[in-house]
Amino acid sequence: MKRLFILSATLFLLLSLSYCGTARRGVPMFAPLSTENPAVAQGEVVYMEYCQKCHPGGTAGLAPAINNKPLPGFLMRFQIRNGVGIMPAFKENVISDGELDDLVAYLKALKKAKREEG
Numbered sequence: 525m526k527r528l529f530i531l532s533a534t535l536f537l538l539l540s541l542s543y544c545g546t547a548r549r550g551v552p553m554f555a556p557l558s559t560e561n562p563a564v565a566q567g568e569v570v571y572m573e574y575c576q577k578c579h580p581g582g583t584a585g586l587a588p589a590i591n592n593k594p595l596p597g598f599l600m601r602f603q604i605r606n607g608v609g610i611m612p613a614f615k616e617n618v619i620s621d622g623e624l625d626d627l628v629a630y631l632k633a634l635k636k637a638k639r640e641e642g
């Protein structure tokens with residue numbers, strides 16, 4: 525009986541530790557992207573400036589991960605322009621249409637990198 529208690533206490537501890545551990549910060553968990561495509565490289569600059577702080581490397585931080593789900597380009601554009609929930613909106617005076625195109629190219633590359641990584 526006592527063993528069972530110790531076992532379940534250990535399990536609980538392990539589970540809660542691994543849960544807390546999901547928000548690892550400061551460690552890059554993503555492979556650097558190949559930036560042969562200039563739009564992707566340009567999009568990365570925009571991303572680092574406006575999105576990285578909440579969506580670090582496309583993974584979850586203050587905000588949900590955005591590299592792990594099939595978000596179509598038009599939806600991402602809509603969310604960036606209009607905001608969702610507590611995510612702020614980024615209008616044309618902040619992110620121009622050209623920058624938005626690059627940003628979406630970068631987000632697609634991020635997602636593709638995630639897929640290839642398995």
Ligand code: HEC
Pocket residue numbers: 571574575576577578579586587588589590595600603604608609610611612614627
């Ligand atoms: C202040 C923090 C913050 C910033 C900055 C931010 N986001 Fe978000 N983002 C969020 C939050 C929070 C959500 C979840 C919104 C919700 O569902 O309530 C979100 C959701 C999203 C989603 C939808 C994810 C889903 O699960 O459907 C996309 C795509 C996205 N953000 C892209 C971006 C991009 C691109 C940028 C940079 C232009 C950006 N975000 C900047 C906080 C942020």
